[in-house]
Amino acid sequence: MASAFPKLPGFVPTQEIDKPNFRKVSSTKQEQNREVNHLPNKEYAVPRKQPIQIPPQTGMFNPDYMSTTHAMHLPKNVNNDSEELYQPSWVKMDRHVLRFSGYFKEAVVESALENYRIRKITICYYLEDHSLSITEPKQENSGVPQGAFLKRQKVLRADDSKTFILPEDFRINQDIIIFGKTIRLYDCDQYTREFYELQGIPQESSFVPQSDSFETKTMTKFIPQKDTVMKDYLEHKLGGGRVTSQKQFLENDRKVLKFYVFSDIEYILHYYLADDTIEIKEINSANSGRVPFPMMLRRQKLPRKFSLNQPGQTYAEDFIRPQDIQFGQPLIIYNRKFLITGCDQFTRYYYLEKFNVDFPLGGQEEQVQQERSNIIIPPHNGIGDEQDSLGYIYRLQPKPPRKDFFKWVDNQVNLRFLAMFNTTKPEDKDRVFVITFFLNDDSLLVYEPTVRNSGIPDGKFLEKRKYKNVNNNNEFFTPNDLIVGNEVVINGWKFQLLDCDEFTKKWYAQNFK
Secondary structure, three states: OOOOOOOOOOOOOOOOOOOOOOOOOOHHHHHHHOOOOOOOOOOOOOOOOOOOOOOOOOOOOOOOOOOOOHHHHOOOOOOHHHHHHOOOHHHHOOOOEEEEEEEEEEEOOOOOOOOEEEEEEEEEEEOOOOEEEEEEOOOOOOOOOOEEEEEEEOOEOOOOOOOEOOHHHOOOOOEEEEOOEEEEEEEEOHHHHHHHHHHOOOOOOOOOOOOOHHHHHOOOOOOOOOOHHHHHHHHHHOOOOOOOOHHHHHHHOOOEEEEEEEEOEEEEEEEEOOOOEEEEEEOOOOOOOOOOOOEEEEEEOOEOOOOOOOOOOOOHHHEOOHHHOOOOOEEEEOOEEEEEEEEOHHHHHHHHHHOOOOOOEOOOOOOOOOOOOOOOOOOOOOOOOHHHHHHHHHOOOOOOOOOOHHHHHHOOOEEEEEEEEOOOOOOOOOOEEEEEEEOOOOEEEEEEOOOOOOOOOOEEEEEEEOOEEHHHOOEEOOHHHOOOOOEEEEOOEEEEEEEEOHHHHHHHHHHOO
16 A cells, blocks of 8 residues: 655654664665676786886876876886786786777668668777776767767676676677667777687678668768869959969060951050950040040950850860961951951061061051140148149149158168257357258258257257258258258258267268268
8 A cells, every 4th residue: 555654764654663774775785686696807818918108297286206007016027927927807907908899770760861870889898897888989960979878887698697798799790789789790909809819719800881871871071073264263253363374474474466456446456475365455546536445345365256155164275366366367356356457566576486477567556645734833832741742733632652662671771960050140059959861761850959948949840851952953852962061951941060970970981982
């Protein structure tokens, strides 16, 4: 009869009154209570001994102490036979592991891709305590948890003999039942084969297990084939890419064939030998009544046919080459005829040397109009750089003046001079200045040092920029104009150069001999 009392100590009427505690039974006691035939661990002859492995010392808190193993403390000058005679089985079989590869079938329901799955596993059998562990290699997108399939433990045989699995139970090309899973063994490592040959029961040869639908359809890696033609097409479409032949580019760079063609009006056709591209320019003349459009056809490779293949499937032989351009023959460009009427001197020499063809000269040259400018350049007002100010006169949207980069890099040198005002004013005649000339851009900087109780603010006197020398036809200052003892006029101020530093003296001695 079921009791309504909770199954807790003190609430069950049928419990033993003299029982003082209700402790849990230990795992050792439970294992002894099982009906299992505990046989002593059997010792086997191993093919070779495991080498002594010194554990890594990384992570030790005190470097004076080393992490050791049992094998490191074995006596060195002792007979090995007597040593092994008194060793326990767990020492002799330490780190001796048999490794098998197997698989089992698992049913897959409600899947149109597969009906079953072949799950491959690896079985490691430890001779130390006759335990085993099973791991399953991980597969990408398998949909099942993989990794540790069975933790290391002793496993009972499936024949109700109440004994644990031994090495004799593992045979290649035979089944072994582990916790209800029927596993077919198909391979083992070399050490395992040597172990069984030493026991007198060699293993059979390994075989390749069958594959399932998941492995054949999903796990088969697709190796893409590189389409170099499509890659080259996309790179050129984006404005990059490289020519087919580097030698062609290096030998024919800046070499252009010039042809004169006619199609309702005169045109100029340029053929670039570096990359076999063509462009067509209109010849603009004054009062022609036409809009002066610069390009009839932008620079590109010209196909022989108007209809092309798919992008990336057009090959080099489908484009026009220099041998296809002949005098007096029409050139079909996108279904429009252009008659070749002549060429320039370079093109004639190229055809004569390359193809032994005398290409006649001729054609209408493009008229170069003389630039007429009524721009009156006003004098500089002294504000800012003059070269920078001229940009607003020649262009509506000015560009910054181009500087000499190599001069700026190679001449990181400053020349310093000591100067005074060349004046009779009593308040200015004692003022001292430091004039610095920058060789990288020919600019000047005038600085006034601090003088206490002078009443004159110190610091920058003239901004760093290029100044003109009124005594030298308004040319910009150069090191030749700055000589100690001479008078210079900078931005309307008269300075008398008194002295220079040691570096400036050495520089003048080396460059002005």
